[in-house]
Amino acid sequence: MTGSGELSSGPAFLRLSLIGVIGISFLCLATVLAMTAAELGSAAQPRIVELPGFSVIGIQVRTSNAKEVTGGGAIPKQWDKFLKEGIADKIPSKVDSTIYAVYTNYASDHNGEYDFIIGMKVSSVSDVPPGMVAKKIPSGRFEVITSAKGPVAQVVPKAWQQVWSLEDNKQLGGVRAYKAELELYDQRSQNPQDSQVDLYVGLK
Secondary structure (H helix, E strand, O other), X not given: OOOOOOOOOOOHHHHHHHOOHHHHHHHOHHHHHOOOHHHHOOOOOOEEEEEOOEEEEEEEEEEEHHHHOOOOOHHHHHHHHHHHOOHHHHOOOEOOOOEEEEXXXXXXXXXXXXXXXXXXXXXXXXXXXXXXXXXXXXXXXXEEEEOOOEOHHHHHHHHHHHHHHHHHOOOOOOOEOOOEEXXXXXXXXXXXXXXOOEEEEEEO
């Protein structure tokens, strides 16, 4: 998954495994949490970064974690739409072939509603295709949680569980801002059975 706009051949992992990955992940979270670190591979230690602001263009839906665990959540449908309609190929001014899943416009915290956007980083938002949105990711401090390596539908929810645990125990690198948070799917996610994903958790 390198090079600008090389989505037709690069992200085979998306076509194979990301349809419904987040929805499936929430439903099987209890099973995932029962797995050991050795079974999933080891995750990198969290780190704090200063992330410059940037823009993404993609498709958006409003949802909540409570809706997603019902099995009829909006996130799996968005991944299905993104892939089946070839949204990546229709996004103009792409910077590279990395896919971003963005959580933003939180109503409150992880218990409230939020906007979920699947898209790509762009150099310009002057030409947003119909049915898509442009979103500015503000600069700021982020705690980067790197998932273990393993099946993408298992390592992503395991990483989010780590975020929630760190937050509940006041062990994040700061207070969670609930402005914009990211999942980054790059070249490390090409193999659906041996993927690694970065979560960027915004801090105040």
